[in-house]
Structures are given as C-alpha cells and as structure tokens.
Amino acid sequence: MINLVLFGPPGAGKGTQSEKIIEKYHLTHISTGDLFRKNIKEGTSLGKSAQEYMDLGNLVPDEIVIGMVDEKIRSTPDANGFLFDGFPRTVAQAEALDNLLYFKDNPIDTMIALNVDEDELKKRLLNRGLTSGRSDDQDEEKIANRIAVYHRETSPVADYYNKQMKFNQVVGVGSIDDIFLSISKIIDAYV
Ligand code: B4P
Numbered sequence: 001m002i003n004l005v006l007f008g009p010p011g012a013g014k015g016t017q018s019e020k021i022i023e024k025y026h027l028t029h030i031s032t033g034d035l036f037r038k039n040i041k042e043g044t045s046l047g048k049s050a051q052e053y054m055d056l057g058n059l060v061p062d063e064i065v066i067g068m069v070d071e072k073i074r075s076t077p078d079a080n081g082f083l084f085d086g087f088p089r090t091v092a093q094a095e096a097l098d099n100l101l102y103f104k105d106n107p108i109d110t111m112i113a114l115n116v117d118e119d120e121l122k123k124r125l126l127n128r129g130l131t132s133g134r135s136d137d138q139d140e141e142k143i144a145n146r147i148a149v150y151h152r153e154t155s156p157v158a159d160y161y162n163k164q165m166k167f168n169q170v171v172g173v174g175s176i177d178d179i180f181l182s183i184s185k186i187i188d189a190y191v
Contacts, residue, residue: 001106002027002081002190005088005097007158008114009150010143011121011128012172013179017114018085020180025187028079030072032065032087037134057136057146059089059153066096073100081106089154094161109190111161112183114172118147 004027006014015031022029036054039047046068053060069087073079088094101107116124122143129137136142161167170182 001079002109002187003084003101003106004082004187004190005084005108005111005161006086006114007111007161008172009116009118009121009154010146011125012114012116013124013176014085014114016176017180017183018083020176021083021183021187024184025081025083025191027081027083028076029083029085030069030087031085032060032069032089033085035068035072036060055135055142057142057149059149062090062092062096065089065093066100069097070100073104084108088157091156091160094157108161108164108166110166110168110186111158112186113158113167113169114179115169116172120173121147 002025004021006018006021008014015033018029018031021027036047036050040051040054041047046064049064050060059065065087069084073082076082084097088097098107122140125137125143125146126140128134129139136146158167168186170179170186172179
C-alpha cells in the first residue's frame with residue numbers, strides 16, 4: 001500500500017498526471033477540487049459552502065476540506081493506497097491528514113511537487129477556461145489570486161514534507177508522458 005501527495009500550484013498538471021498515476025498504480029484518487037465540483041453540481045450544502053470560495057479563487061476553509069477527505073477515506077476501507085491531488089493545501093490540512101492516516105497505520109510515503117513557471121500556469125488555466133466552464137479559470141484576476149494564495153498558504157506545505165524527508169520535485173513543463181516518466185521513477189522506489 002502506498003499513499004502519495006501530488007503537489008503544485010493551480011494548473012501545474014496535478015489532475016492530468018493523477019489520471020495516469022491511478023491507472024498505473026491502482027490507487028484511489030482523492031481530488032478535493034473534483035469532490036467540490038461534484039458537490040456543487042449536485043447542489044449539496046457542502047457544494048454551496050465551497051462555491052463562494054472557489055469562485056473567487058480562495059481556499060475553502062480547512063474544516064470543510066478535512067471533514068470531506070475524512071469521509072472519503074472512511075468510505076473506501078479496501079483501498080490499495082491513496083493519491084491525494086490538490087490536498088493538503090495548508091499546513092493545518094497536512095497535519096490533519098497525518099492524523100487521519102495514523103489511525104489507519106499507513107502514513108504518507110512521499111509527496112511529489114510539479115514545478116511550473118507562472119506564465120505557463122496562467123496560459124494553461126486561461127486556455128482550459130475556454131472549454132471547462134470553470135469560472136475560476138476564466139478571469140485573469142482570479143487566476144492571479146489563486147497563484148498568490150498558493151504562494152502564501154500552500155507553499156509552506158512543501159517545507160512540512162521536506163522536514164519529514166518526503167519532498168520530491170519534478171519539472172512540470174514538457175510533454176505529459178515525459179513528466180509522467182519522471183513521476184513514475186519516484187513512485188517506483190516505494191512499490
Ligand atoms: P483543483 O481542482 O485542485 O485544481 P487546479 O489547481 O485548478 O489544477 P490542476 O493542477 O489539477 O491542473 P490540471 O491538471 O487540470 O482546485 C480548484 C479550486 O478548488 C481551488 O482554487 C480551491 O478553491 C478549491 N480547493 C481544492 N482543494 C482544496 C483544498 N485542499 N483546500 C482548500 N480549497 C481547495 O491542469 C491544468 C491545465 O493544464 C489543463 O487544461 C491541462 O490540460 C493543462 N496541462 C496539464 N499538463 C500539461 C502539460 N504538461 N503541458 C501543457 N498543458 C498541460
């Protein structure tokens with residue numbers, strides 16, 4: 001069983017690479033962004049709480065995110081391991097995740113950060129906004145806010161894992177297959 005965190009700024013390719021990782025390593029995918037978007041689509045109260053934050057490019061409050069991840073982990077007791085995509089995004093979330101996994105006796109094995117420069121991130125998100133229908137991808141100001149929130153609130157999570165000797169990074173620019181190859185080389189050390 002392996003538990004991985006895929007980390008990076010908005011638009012770094014976490015969702016894109018997650019699809020390939022779960023297929024190859026048979027992990028259960030937990031994308032907090034996808035879970036929120038599903039709840040918004042279904043009109044649940046969780047979705048309504050999350051939408052106002054997401055529309056502005058802000059983080060959803062920790063207690064909402066952590067409760068949702070806790071429920072998702074509990075609902076898949078037979079998982080072969082988890083790939084956490086876009087979570088944790090704050091140090092408080094990282095600490096909560098360590099606590100949740102402590103009770104399952106299966107800690108995070110490693111985290112992999114995707115490095116992508118800011119101009120490329122903006123280009124990718126605006127490009128996705130042309131077809132995704134995501135309001136947070138369609139407005140340059142919201143995208144700039146998401147990147148600023150990443151630097152302010154999310155980047156300290158990298159230090160959190162670095163202190164646990166679990167931090168790895170790969171270049172997130174180039175072909176999707178080449179990036180996946182770099183990621184696979186890291187994961188293969190744990191399987
Ligand atoms: P997320 O859904 O996590 O997504 P993301 O940051 O927008 O993007 P990701 O990195 O997954 O990019 P993707 O692969 O799709 O978050 C959305 C919002 O939800 C947050 O802003 C926040 O409000 C909320 N939220 C989620 N989790 C939270 C948490 N834990 N705490 C609080 N709030 C939370 O790639 C982007 C684009 O790039 C795609 O169009 C893709 O095709 C393209 N691309 C990918 N790889 C490429 C490559 N190698 N070359 C060229 N293009 C590439």
